[in-house]
Amino acid sequence: MLLPALCAAFAPLVATIQDDEEIPDGNTLVKPSLLADVDSIVAGARFELLLRFELEPKWHVYWTNPGDAGQALQAKLKAPEGFVVGETRHPWPHRLDQEGDIIAYVHEKEVVLLASVVAPADVVEGRDYEFSFDARWLVCTELCVPGEGKATLSLKGAKASKPANEALLLAARKHLPQALDKLPLAKLVVEGSASKPVLQATVPGAQELEFFPHLDERVKMTGRTREAGTSGAKLAAEFSVKPHKPGQPAEEPRVRGVLWVKTAKGEAAYEVALPAKPKSP
Amino acid sequence: MKQIHLASLALAAFAVVGAGTVAQALSFEAPAVQDRRPPRPESPDADKKEEKVVLPKVADGAKAELGKLAPDFALKDLDGKDVGLSKHLGKIVVLEWLNPGCPYCVQAYGENGALREQPDRVKKEGVVWLTINSTEPGKDGGKVDVNKDFAQKNGIKSTIAMDPDGAVGRAYGAKTTPHCYVINEKGVLVYAGALDNAPMGKVEGDQKKVNYVDAAIADIKAGRAVATSETKPYGCSVKYAKQEKREEKKDEKKGAN
Numbered sequence: 001m002l003l004p005a006l007c008a009a010f011a012p013l014v015a016t017i018q019d020d021e022e023i024p025d026g027n028t029l030v031k032p033s034l035l036a037d038v039d040s041i042v043a044g045a046r047f048e049l050l051l052r053f054e055l056e057p058k059w060h061v062y063w064t065n066p067g068d069a070g071q072a073l074q075a076k077l078k079a080p081e082g083f084v085v086g087e088t089r090h091p092w093p094h095r096l097d098q099e100g101d102i103i104a105y106v107h108e109k110e111v112v113l114l115a116s117v118v119a120p121a122d123v124v125e126g127r128d129y130e131f132s133f134d135a136r137w138l139v140c141t142e143l144c145v146p147g148e149g150k151a152t153l154s155l156k157g158a159k160a161s162k163p164a165n166e167a168l169l170l171a172a173r174k175h176l177p178q179a180l181d182k183l184p185l186a187k188l189v190v191e192g193s194a195s196k197p198v199l200q201a202t203v204p205g206a207q208e209l210e211f212f213p214h215l216d217e218r219v220k221m222t223g224r225t226r227e228a229g230t231s232g233a234k235l236a237a238e239f240s241v242k243p244h245k246p247g248q249p250a251e252e253p254r255v256r257g258v259l260w261v262k263t264a265k266g267e268a269a270y271e272v273a274l275p276a277k278p279k280s281p
Numbered sequence: 282m283k284q285i286h287l288a289s290l291a292l293a294a295f296a297v298v299g300a301g302t303v304a305q306a307l308s309f310e311a312p313a314v315q316d317r318r319p320p321r322p323e324s325p326d327a328d329k330k331e332e333k334v335v336l337p338k339v340a341d342g343a344k345a346e347l348g349k350l351a352p353d354f355a356l357k358d359l360d361g362k363d364v365g366l367s368k369h370l371g372k373i374v375v376l377e378w379l380n381p382g383c384p385y386c387v388q389a390y391g392e393n394g395a396l397r398e399q400p401d402r403v404k405k406e407g408v409v410w411l412t413i414n415s416t417e418p419g420k421d422g423g424k425v426d427v428n429k430d431f432a433q434k435n436g437i438k439s440t441i442a443m444d445p446d447g448a449v450g451r452a453y454g455a456k457t458t459p460h461c462y463v464i465n466e467k468g469v470l471v472y473a474g475a476l477d478n479a480p481m482g483k484v485e486g487d488q489k490k491v492n493y494v495d496a497a498i499a500d501i502k503a504g505r506a507v508a509t510s511e512t513k514p515y516g517c518s519v520k521y522a523k524q525e526k527r528e529e530k531k532d533e534k535k536g537a538n
Contacts, residue, residue: 026384068456068457068514068518069456069457069514069515069516069517069518069519070517070518071480071481071515098518098521099447099520099521099522099523099524100415100447100450100451100455100456100518100519100521101451101454101456102456102518102519102521104518138384138517140517140518142420142421142520143382143383143421143422143517144383144384144517145384146384146481
């Protein structure tokens with residue numbers, strides 16, 4: 001008598017757990033939205049579009065180089081005819097080490113991509129201009145689910161515009177990798193051999209360094225070691241270079257990626273692209 | 282979402298308790314004794330000419346390396362039968378990593394997916410297709426029952442071998458599901474990487490679809506060197522069980538700092 005009564009009492013709980021264990025919808029775990037740093041469009045003016053992705057807590061999406069697993073977040077931006085859209089810029093990721101020496105480069109919580117746009121000279125005052133992007137992602141925690149979404153933004157043509165979304169733009173810009181010459185104290189050299197080059201980075205004043213390699217058919221990062229002391233931090237990133245194959249670009253192989261630097265003042269990242277061939281002594 | 286997380290936690294706790302039992306049932310103290318001899322040649326002359334190939338063993342710490350003999354292993358399939366590599370010497374062998382909870386595998390084995398027909402098709406050509414699951418038994422897709430259901434639902438006839446402690450996956454450097462490997466008749470690893478250039482069945486831009494495993498098999502059969510011997514695998518990360526030794530090392534490192 002007691003058992004059926006207990007089963008009946010717990011039945012709703014069991015049903016809830018079973019229902020909730022269904023695979024989450026990848027389309028709703030990531031919320032895409034499109035914003036601009038202006039409230040309207042002025043003929044010939046440059047402005048920024050912000051492709052924002054807000055993630056559910058504990059889930060992550062992947063950087064342009066997803067690492068050993070995953071799939072890069074992809075967004076295809078559309079603008080009205082006559083608008084010139086620049087390259088979409090991605091913030092630096094963070095490294096996620098998983099069991100089995102699996103290294104992934106991911107974004108958590110929120111990702112904001114930036115794209116510069118130049119309006120044509122014939123923008124009509126009062127007219128609506130629609131921008132949009134289609135995006136695809138793989139969003140993961142213990143499990144992975146694919147998802148896709150779309151976001152649109154309508155801006156009116158005007159004589160003058162006011163700034164918009166300033167705080168978000170500032171934060172997004174802060175997380176974009178900068179040119180390496182913005183880090184003048186750093187010393188970066190390629191050592192090792194032509195097939196196994198090693199990037200040696202020394203940054204005085206740094207507390208911690210990390211290197212996020214860009215996707216490259218020929219040059220692949222195989223490992224990295226890091227050291228930090230009172231005077232600064234060092235990083236040695238090892239690469240392997242595959243021989244050139246017919247049909248591949250004939251460019252010299254390069255060690256390419258983003259060097260992340262943490263100092264007492266905060267963090268920043270810098271684009272690195274050095275010939276993979278070690279300089280002869 | 283909160284509900285999902287709470288429920289997941291409850292089930293995860295339940296699964297962790299249960300995982301020990303499943304792992305125990307699947308683990309093995311010593312590798313099952315298998316016939317590691319190559320197929321016996323028919324004539325005594327042939328016996329003299331053919332060198333006996335002995336594959337290195339995962340149990341001895343062997344790691345997979347392109348161009349070298351593939352490490353042998355001793356796993357169990359979903360019915361508890363022994364699965365190894367050396368008994369297939371003389372045949373081309375494909376190893377494919379699976380997690381039924383991974384959308385890439387679900388797509389590949391689903392309607393119009395590449396793996397819906399490929400294992401059966403190449404088996405008819407004399408190729409051995411072994412699917413390996415290195416997912417921790419407590420995690421999504423690592424349970425035998427889940428794999429049995431997945432095999433039944435998708436009409437999978439090839440062997441699914443469970444690697445609950447992840448030793449074989451780690452030895453091969455399997456990073457994703459589906460990560461694929463092709464081993465030639467002589468037991469040499471000749472391909473490692475993606476199944477094809479179409480994650481979730483989609484190629485990028487206007488590229489032509491290429492199945493790298495099919496291409497490697499065709500090269501071996503034609504007596505050619507495998508043209509594309511390595512590609513970047515795509516998919517979900519393999520959800521390995523934690524390695525106790527590694528954790529200890531990390532702790533030591535922390536202590537030293």
